[in-house]
Amino acid sequence: MRHYLxxxxxMPTWAESPEExxxxxxxxxxxxxxxxxxxxxxxxxxxxxxxxxxxxGPALPTEPSASVPSAPSVSGPSAEVxxxxxxxxxxxxxxxxxxxxxxxxxxxxxPFARWTPAARPAPAGRAPAQxxxxxxxxxxxxxxxxxxxxxxxxxxxxxxxxxRDTELRRTFPAFAPRETAxxxxxxxxxxxxxxxxxxxxxxxxxxxxxxxxxxYADQGHVDAITVTPGLVLAYVRGSRPRxxxxxVRVRTLEDEDWERFLDAAADRPGHIAALLDKExxxxxxxxxxxxxxxxxxxxxxxxxxxxxxxxKHAAAxxxxxxxxxxxxxxxxxxxxxxxERELLDALSRRSAARAARDRQPRTLPGVRAADxxxxxxxxxxxxxxxxxxxxxxxPAYPSVPGGPDPFALDQLATDAAARAHALxxxxxxxxxxxxxxxxAVRLAAARxxxxxxxxxxxLYATLADAARRTPADLARAVAAWRQGGSAGLAALEEPWDxxxxxFDRARPLLLAADLPAFRPWRNRLTHPRGHVQLRLGRDGLxxxxxxxxxxxxxxxxxxxxxxxxxxxxxxxxxxxxV
Numbered sequence: 251m252r253h254y255l256x257x258x259x260x261m262p263t264w265a266e267s268p269e270e271x272x273x274x275x276x277x278x279x280x281x282x283x284x285x286x287x288x289x290x291x292x293x294x295x296x297x298x299x300x301x302x303x304x305x306x307g308p309a310l311p312t313e314p315s316a317s318v319p320s321a322p323s324v325s326g327p328s329a330e331v332x333x334x335x336x337x338x339x340x341x342x343x344x345x346x347x348x349x350x351x352x353x354x355x356x357x358x359x360x361p362f363a364r365w366t367p368a369a370r371p372a373p374a375g376r377a378p379a380q381x382x383x384x385x386x387x388x389x390x391x392x393x394x395x396x397x398x399x400x401x402x403x404x405x406x407x408x409x410x411x412x413x414r415d416t417e418l419r420r421t422f423p424a425f426a427p428r429e430t431a432x433x434x435x436x437x438x439x440x441x442x443x444x445x446x447x448x449x450x451x452x453x454x455x456x457x458x459x460x461x462x463x464x465x466y467a468d469q470g471h472v473d474a475i476t477v478t479p480g481l482v483l484a485y486v487r488g489s490r491p492r493x494x495x496x497x498v499r500v501r502t503l504e505d506e507d508w509e510r511f512l513d514a515a516a517d518r519p520g521h522i523a524a525l526l527d528k529e530x531x532x533x534x535x536x537x538x539x540x541x542x543x544x545x546x547x548x549x550x551x552x553x554x555x556x557x558x559x560x561x562k563h564a565a566a567x568x569x570x571x572x573x574x575x576x577x578x579x580x581x582x583x584x585x586x587x588x589x590e591r592e593l594l595d596a597l598s599r600r601s602a603a604r605a606a607r608d609r610q611p612r613t614l615p616g617v618r619a620a621d622x623x624x625x626x627x628x629x630x631x632x633x634x635x636x637x638x639x640x641x642x643x644x645p646a647y648p649s650v651p652g653g654p655d656p657f658a659l660d661q662l663a664t665d666a667a668a669r670a671h672a673l674x675x676x677x678x679x680x681x682x683x684x685x686x687x688x689x690a691v692r693l694a695a696a697r698x699x700x701x702x703x704x705x706x707x708x709l710y711a712t713l714a715d716a717a718r719r720t721p722a723d724l725a726r727a728v729a730a731w732r733q734g735g736s737a738g739l740a741a742l743e744e745p746w747d748x749x750x751x752x753f754d755r756a757r758p759l760l761l762a763a764d765l766p767a768f769r770p771w772r773n774r775l776t777h778p779r780g781h782v783q784l785r786l787g788r789d790g791l792x793x794x795x796x797x798x799x800x801x802x803x804x805x806x807x808x809x810x811x812x813x814x815x816x817x818x819x820x821x822x823x824x825x826x827x828v
Contacts, residue, residue: 409485409493410474417589419478420581425570427470437464438572442530442582445542446575450560450568452545459558463565472570479587482571486563488554496567499549502587503539511539512593516600525597530579541582637675641667657705665696684736687727690717691739694724695731726805733806734793741787742806745772748786756784756792756814763815775814782821784814792817 412421438444454460466472466486473485473493480502485493503511514537515521524531535541550564560568574581580590644663647656673679681689690713697706707721714724730742756775760768768775768784775784783795783804791810794817797803811817 408474410476412474417591418584419476420584421474421476422574422581424472424474425467425470425573428468437467437569439576440530441532442535442542442579443572443576446572446582447569449543449545450548450565450572453548454565455559459556459560459562460565462562463560464569466562466566467569467573472566475567475570475574477571477574477581477584479584482567482585484567484570486552486566488563494563495553496563497551498564498567498571499551500543500547500585502585507539508588511537511541512596512600514539516597516604519601522597522601525579528578528580530582541586638671641671643667657709661693661697661709665693668696680736687717687719688736688739690714690719691724691727691731695728730793730806733808734787734789734791734810737787737789737791738793738806738810741773741785741793745774746788748773752790753786756786759813759815765815765818782818784817794818794821796821 408424410421410423415421436444437447451460466488471487473487475482475484477483480499482498482500484496486496487493511534515525515534518533521531521534524534530541548560548568550560550568552561552563554561554563556562571581580593583593584590641664644660644667647659647663649656669679669681681692684692694710694713697709710721710724714721717724719727727739727742730738732738734741753770753773757768757770760766760775766778768777773786777783779799780802781797781799783797785793785795787793787810791812792814793806793810794808795804796807797805808817808820811819
């Protein structure tokens with residue numbers, strides 16, 4: 251009884267062997283291991299780098315498995331638990347005799363078989379349980395001459411729970427083994443997937459573990475992957491029957507970072523279209539928000555006893571996560587804290603708001619009418635510049651074949667300068683009230699020089715044709731214009747009846763100057779010989795005219811004057827004409 255109690259409650263002398271002591275020598279066994287029987291099959295081969303040899307001893311009781319044989323049941327009240335005595339080196343272990351209650355086969359699981367406690371002795375006063383002749387034994391003994399192969403341990407097909415998925419929890423099925431396993435090129439197929447792999451490899455401390463992890467990923471050792479905000483979780487198969495639980499954590503983004511990301515994505519319609527096509531534009535990733543991790547941003551954690559950073563199981567999960575990012579960049583955004591539907595809804599709202607703002611009419615620059623009409627004190631205008639004494643001469647215009655007449659251009663420029671000077675000095679434009687004929691006469695009179703030259707004849711012909719007059723009429727009108735302006739032209743062309751007074755006093759004044767009596771007609775006084783004439787203008791001035799005797803062809807001469815005698819001064823009237 252004491253032996254049973256000591257055996258039943260004895261703690262194991264070793265734990266589950268670490269799966270990967272990478273560079274350490276295998277520990278030395280503390281107890282000699284009895285050699286296997288001659289008829290026992292060899293233990294299953296294992297990777298020496300995967301599992302280190304451990305001390306043989308009893309293990310913790312676990313759930314029954316098909317590959318773990320039960321201890322033989324002993325019938326009889328005085329049954330004792332057999333003890334195992336280590337054999338001497340070189341000696342052959344004794345083979346127990348087969349019986350109805352004991353198995354003749356050796357332990358098929360080798361040194362790592364699960365330990366099952368032996369059958370307890372029957373309590374006092376109770377008969378031991380025995381197998382009857384018509385009742386099969388609970389533990390039938392196999393044929394002593396045969397050695398069946400050990401059965402594989404029971405392992406679940408997957409440990410993922412996709413039925414628990416939500417908007418912020420997504421489970422992805424395991425990837426199949428890759429055909430090009432063991433490659434050394436780029437693992438991922440996109441630039442953002444390779445950026446994730448780069449963050450893993452730059453933050454790793456052991457390149458050998460990375461290589462083993464990449465091999466695990468290529469061979470499909472990673473189970474279904476569950477992604478939640480800030481966490482990637484999966485089970486990775488190693489050398490043990492039960493896979494390891496591996497998780498990789500990343501930092502989630504703050505609300506301010508998400509606002510900047512959404513503004514950058516909604517600013518360009520091409521960003522939203524690329525995300526819907528499962529692509530991540532480089533310009534969107536460089537918007538100032540840390541979407542992709544950098545070296546040291548990945549925090550792996552594994553249930554294996556390996557203390558590497560990362561271990562090969564965590565590295566395998568990171569490599570497979572890069573393949574997830576290749577297929578769907580929204581996995582990266584979920585890792586950073588927000589799901590796909592939430593992001594698409596936010597982008598849709600921002601795009602609609604931006605389109606509504608663009609459709610609104612833009613405010614035109616200007617001043618509101620209320621502000622413009624509000625009473626306010628205006629500053630005084632600046633003082634005008636001094637008026638030049640006379641209009642300046644325009645520059646000379648070159649003659650270009652097929653171009654405008656330089657003489658006409660010079661004429662127009664000179665006239666414009668004169669009108670501007672008159673408007674500046676008097677405040678009115680006298681030309682604006684002229685008729686077409688008067689304006690033609692004015693333009694012709696403004697031509698400098700005297701005499702009818704070829705250029706003058708051309709100008710006179712053009713202006714006279716425009717006014718439907720003859721060049722001779724234009725020449726006579728130019729002389730009157732030069733004599734007294736528009737009033738002189740009116741004295742030439744418009745006879746009128748002046749009131750009594752000044753016209754009546756002109757004849758006595760002429761007689762007093764020893765001039766003959768002039769014949770009056772309306773506003774005109776003509777010399778008896780018919781070669782000199784005085785005309786009274788509406789402006790009160792006397793205009794002198796000359797003509798060949800008997801021709802009635804009067805041309806303006808001299809300078810107008812208020813005194814009729816003064817107007818005749820300078821005409822050179824001969825003495826015989828008096």
